[in-house]
Structures are given as C-alpha cells and as structure tokens.
Amino acid sequence: MTIDVTPHLNFRGTARAALEHYRSVFGGELTVATYGDLGSQDPAEADQVVFGQVVGPDGFRVMAYDVPAARPWSAGEDPFFVSVRGADPAEVTRYWERLADGATVLQPLGPSAWAPLYGMLTDPFGVTWVLDVAPGA
Structure with a gap:
C-alpha cells in the first residue's frame, strides 16, 4: 500500500493566482474548479477556487482552495x-x-x-x- 501526502493550502480569493504561480515554478498540470462550476449562486464567489491542484511530472503536488466568506479564515502566523x-x-x-x-x-x-x-x-x-x-x- 502506498499513500501520498499533499499540502492543501487555504486562501481567501487568491488560490488561482497562487496555483498559477506554483505551476510556473514547478511545471505540471493545473486543474481548477470554481464555485460557479459547481452551481454557486453567489456572484462574489463564483470565480473563486473550490478545488485546485498542480501536479508536476516529477511528483510535485500541491492543492489549494478559496475559503468561502461564510467560513472563518485566517492566514495565521507560520501555521505550516x-x-x-x-x-x-x-x-x-x-x-x-x-x-x-x-x-x-x-x-x-x-x-x-x-x-x-x-x-x-x-x-x-x-x-x-x-x-x-x-x-x-
């Protein structure tokens, strides 16, 4: 049995930009689904990322999403x-x-x-x- 651990980063409105940046650094495939893609009726969050990831050919992998406004979120002080x-x-x-x-x-x-x-x-x-x-x- 094999298991992979993938960092999952939480943002507030900047997940897509962060994922695009990481893809420019590490290469690989970018996948993004937005709240709008899943049928969200909130226009303020429709373009925000509900699921995103970059998977590189060398094994690099990172996931990210935008925490919705209805949920509390704080970037914290060096949480990881x-x-x-x-x-x-x-x-x-x-x-x-x-x-x-x-x-x-x-x-x-x-x-x-x-x-x-x-x-x-x-x-x-x-x-x-x-x-x-x-x-x-």
Whole structure:
C-alpha cells in the first residue's frame, strides 16, 4: 500500500493566482474548479477556487482552495511550511530562483549544518517554503 501526502493550502480569493504561480515554478498540470462550476449562486464567489491542484511530472503536488466568506479564515502566523527536498542542487536552485521572485527571503539558499543547500522564503501569497538538498544526495 502506498499513500501520498499533499499540502492543501487555504486562501481567501487568491488560490488561482497562487496555483498559477506554483505551476510556473514547478511545471505540471493545473486543474481548477470554481464555485460557479459547481452551481454557486453567489456572484462574489463564483470565480473563486473550490478545488485546485498542480501536479508536476516529477511528483510535485500541491492543492489549494478559496475559503468561502461564510467560513472563518485566517492566514495565521507560520501555521505550516511547505518543504521541497531534492537530490540535485541545480534543480533545487532553479526552484528557489523562481519562488524567490517577489518573495521575502528568510534564509538565503546556501550550505547549512544539515544539508548541502537549504533556504527559506515566504512567497507573495503568505506561504513559507523550505527548500533543501537531501544530505548524502
């Protein structure tokens, strides 16, 4: 039996932009269904994402949706990080460079005590990403 764990990110009105950004960084297939697609009668939320995901050819996967106005939502203070770990320093560096565009760099990508490369940033959508190269890779 195999199981996959996929980060599911919750937004308020910016899920589509976030998913498009992540697809531009990691590549892959973007799937989006809106509240309007499911028959919502609320014009303010019709174009918002009820289900969205990016699935990359290399196994990258992230899901996201827009929390409806009727439900409470808060971006919080660092409630989670999304970790991307690879074996190829050049590949991790490419992802870093794309994610860093418009982001706040919390720890520049570089060698660390536990990994050949490690970096942390918060993207324009408020999601904190940790990228590193697996030790011994």
